[in-house]
Amino acid sequence: MSRIERRFAALRDEGRKAFVAYVMAGDPDEATALEVVKGLPGAGVDIIELGIPFTDPMADGPAIQAAGQRALGAGMTLAKTLETVRAFRETDGDTPIVLMGYYNPIYSMGVDAFLAAAVEVGVDGLIVVDLPPEEDDELCVPANAAGLNFIRLATPTTDDRRLPKVLENTSGFVYYVSITGITGAGAANAGQVAPEVARIKAAGGLPVCVGFGIKTPGSAAEVAGVADGVVVGSAIVERIGRGDSPADVLAFVKSLADAAHGV
């Protein structure tokens, strides 16, 4: 059982929903980002999504674009992102970490070298936005073989004809994108999301976490009510961008986590 599967099993036993938080590695700099990442489990985060900075984040809105620019400007790389995971694992052996980003930095490092390093430092899963099922032999199949979960995005455009293909090599959980659009845009609507979550769960049986457009404790609670978990990224990253201290960022994260957990 992977660390992600163990976490969902435990949450199920406790009758709780998962709170997933996204932050960008190296934002605004390597040390500050590590301090935030290390504080996330204490703030109630069940699964950490750690962004790999990339110059051309085609699926991201202004907040995460800016976070990537700050990180790259401070000298962040994929290799250093893996070092952040290694440093986190020295203090936390249980909280799953999912790397989220785009394919080119991974392709540039070499898929085999990347997967070996990711397993070694303690990465649990991957979300690679520009690798749809049609390109599964690039990274998804080798990642699954290396023991990492490959978490796929399902979207409002993923119809019933296509859903089995999307779920085929997916493991860990399914990330349902609540809106058509980029990260940080729009607002997730629990009423619209509920039947989609049910449809995806029925097709694959994996836990479904919902992200994109969840910005406040209120919407986190609402969407958590109809899914297995919620993901918040842009709203957290915006606070890092405006210069909030790690303590203030983590206090905000805790308010989201508490809401998602129904505390």
Add this chain to the structure above:
Amino acid sequence: MNTIAPNSFRTGPDERGRFGQFGGRFVSETLMPLILDLEAEYEKAKTDPAFWDEMDHLWKHYVGRPSPLYFAPRLTEHLGGAKIYLKRDELNHTGAHKINNVLGQILLARRMGKTRIIAETGAGQHGVATATVCARFGLKCIVYMGKADVERQKPNVFRMRLLGAEVVPVTSGRGTLKDAMNEALRDWVTYVEDTFYCIGTVAGPHPYPAMVRDFQSIIGKEVREQMQEQEGRLPDSLVACIGGGSNAMGLFHPFLDDKDVRIIGVEAGGHGVDDRMEHCASLTGGRPGVLHGNRTYLLQDGDGQILEGHSISAGLDYPGIGPEHSWLHETGRVEYVSVTDAEALEAFQLSCRTEGIIPALEPSHALAHVAKIAPDLPSDHLLVMNMCGRGDKDIFTVADALGTTI
């Protein structure tokens, strides 16, 4: 290179949209169903005579095709070698080859019932062509253009607005063509129902590289016929400039299996192809990577971060290249070279003075390479260069580079 030459160079891509290892469909899940729909519609249109009848009619009566294949006597005499022909695609409506492709995509958009057209543009030629055809068919048009390009291509920005298009300056990244393409993709992922993304070059996810190539291949098909008429045989060499590579692919593709035809693509060498990376020569100075939906040669750093590059020509200022070019490079079928800003500027003036043709800075790159090789070729060597755009849009840039003010 270590790739085995195929029996034909004209059968790609495969069913996964690959040319060898290049191409593919590297897009987010939201866009994947849209790209599959587009592929299915294009496959239908491709074999529908009614689709091509409409294209032919518009190409003839709206664009002004066929464009002439013009023997350039004074240029030939000046260079003192090969017999130089210019394919005059700069005479098309809107002043460049871009409209050949836009017409095809807009007709497809109409077949698909899409009412909102988005496009990216660098120099503004593709944006102007898209705005033009949208006006012709009464479609809403939104053009994404890097902020830096909006500033250096003001006449084209005004043209697009006159034609009723909304021009959106893109401030993300460094505000050039690749950032405009990112923003267009962000738009498409948001407005999936009614929007058609009209890509301007032979890049992007499958089926765009093949589809844009097919629409631009009218250039090479005409050259084959026109050269038969004028010289009774095929040309000996073809030369075209390459940013994304659509004008070049349009000229080259119909000749790829004529093994005696030498084919040369000319990339933008900027300030010189070296470690400073102040150029846009993806093949000569980059390595394979994945960006904007396809695997191809890219300018990138050691971490796989995309570099901006530099060229005096906004139309060549792109860190990638169409995936089919990457494949033709690795198979060795097409030679790829680069030409610097300074060499292109010199060729620009040469064309003005010897032939009375003010070329765009993009084909000036191709001409600069012609000027390098033509003198050493025999006088019966038939060389065709694609004059893919006219230079009106570039006079401010050129004046600036020559130290004059207009």
